[in-house]
Amino acid sequence: MKQVATIKEVRAEIAELKAQGKRIAFVPTMGALHEGHLSLIRLAKQKADEVVVSIYVNPEQFGPNEDFEDYPRQMEDDLKACKAEGVSLVFTPNDEIMYGSGTKYFSIDIEHMNEHMDGGSRPGFFEGIALVVNKFFNIIKPDVAIFGQKDIQQFQILKQMVHEFNHDIEMTAAPIARANDGLALSSRNAYLSDQEREIAPGLYRALKYVERQIRDGVMEPKLLLGHQQDELEAKGFKNDYLNVFSMKTMKPVKKLEAGSTYILAGAVYLGKTRLIDNIILDL
Amino acid sequence: MKQVATIKEVRAEIAELKAQGKRIAFVPTMGALHEGHLSLIRLAKQKADEVVVSIYVNPEQFGPNEDFEDYPRQMEDDLKACKAEGVSLVFTPNDEIMYGSGTKYFSIDIEHMNEHMDGGSRPGFFEGIALVVNKFFNIIKPDVAIFGQKDIQQFQILKQMVHEFNHDIEMTAAPIARANDGLALSSRNAYLSDQEREIAPGLYRALKYVERQIRDGVMEPKLLLGHQQDELEAKGFKNDYLNVFSMKTMKPVKKLEAGSTYILAGAVYLGKTRLIDNIILDL
Structure with missing residues (x-):
């Protein structure tokens, strides 16, 4: 398993896999991997030859009073878990790599689909997700992308983005992984x-x-x-x-x-x- | 030279060229090709192995009182001109193919860079261009894209979009082609x-x-x-x-x-x- 942090490196790795004719599945995560994430990776392995996982806590999808600072970070454990699951490539960019330091002129606007549920409670949440996932899709150019059904509104919104933006990516939702007592893993x-x-x-x-x-x-x-x-x-x-x-x-x-x-x-x-x-x- | 109208066909053609290791230059146009467009195609040929031209009058970039209906359309002449210039592939989608008929939930928002010049005079103009060019980039996935310096604000805005959205595309502006008396061709x-x-x-x-x-x-x-x-x-x-x-x-x-x-x-x-x-x- 390789771990890379820069866009140049991840593109070089992906280009090599594609040159070998490999089908690539992408599992974007914010790390703190649990059994739910691992079930996404296992589904990804069924769907493609090689699995690429990103680990990045995206500041753009946190509101000012939300838990960006406290969000659990455990990179070493996450990398071990990815390796154990047979992941080919882990992309671990930092904020500078993802967003740079220059003025931002572009944003992605979403209407209607984000008015209720989590979109209603968390203004800007899905715009922040769309922004980073659109970037990941252009960086990694996967054949298939796997998201969890737990974040069903995220999945439906990103599926719509793939449709409207003409990303050539198969969108797949994985079932919710639960603890024995039924609690959805998170x-x-x-x-x-x-x-x-x-x-x-x-x-x-x-x-x-x-x-x-x-x-x-x-x-x-x-x-x-x-x-x-x-x-x-x-x-x-x-x-x-x-x-x-x-x-x-x-x-x-x-x-x-x-x-x-x-x-x-x-x-x-x-x-x-x-x-x-x-x-x-x-x- | 091949002409295709559907996204499926254009993707198949592009995939074949990429499988042969060809570097692809993309020249998006609204047709009514003149010597200015041909100079873009010639620059494209210098920059890559194969040139893909799109011909599509994008309704999203016209305001309600602008000349969408009257905009000159001359597909047959345009195809002849592309063929004469050695273009490999012309993509000629219609509105249904580009935008479909379902509800649109996504738009691309631009700040500051579109406040003055043509952006100031034509509200929504550059958002409409960004929307369609982002789609074309995801459909065609070119190595290089050529735009005219005549639309300098368009070029600068799209270059910024490529940067912020992480499109892996080299953006090139071609000099303004002029009539003998200096009038910029349009x-x-x-x-x-x-x-x-x-x-x-x-x-x-x-x-x-x-x-x-x-x-x-x-x-x-x-x-x-x-x-x-x-x-x-x-x-x-x-x-x-x-x-x-x-x-x-x-x-x-x-x-x-x-x-x-x-x-x-x-x-x-x-x-x-x-x-x-x-x-x-x-x-």
């Missing part, structure tokens, strides 16, 4: 106290409960969702959102229809830690 | 009446006059520029702008300094026809 779970960690799976249980009710025929889940939010608050969560969204537009949907695809998604706080989770509903 | 010159065509070179003469004065030491050219604008109006032009701009920021500059690079640029109307021209000043 680098931010490291922030949780023992007590918070015990409460945390309650979000997924609430989603599963609502899912069952919808599958049993509740097509206007507003009251149901409101009740689950109350239950979550009673358990010690602070609610951000818990709702059903259109898979296509990322907008909340009041009345569900058979034959459509929805995302049942929630975001909560436990102390200062923000947790998200979702279930895709193919009705 | 597809829009076709709109000019005989009488307007006779007056038209006055813009370049005004620029040359100001250039000489600056090179003779006039470092605050405000009065000079104002006088030339009056002269142009007297000759039958309607002024849009005539000014000196920073090459880096595209902002007007009042006091010039030795060791810096400026653009002396003008835009005028003759009847409904908008003409632009410029001179680069390396002081």
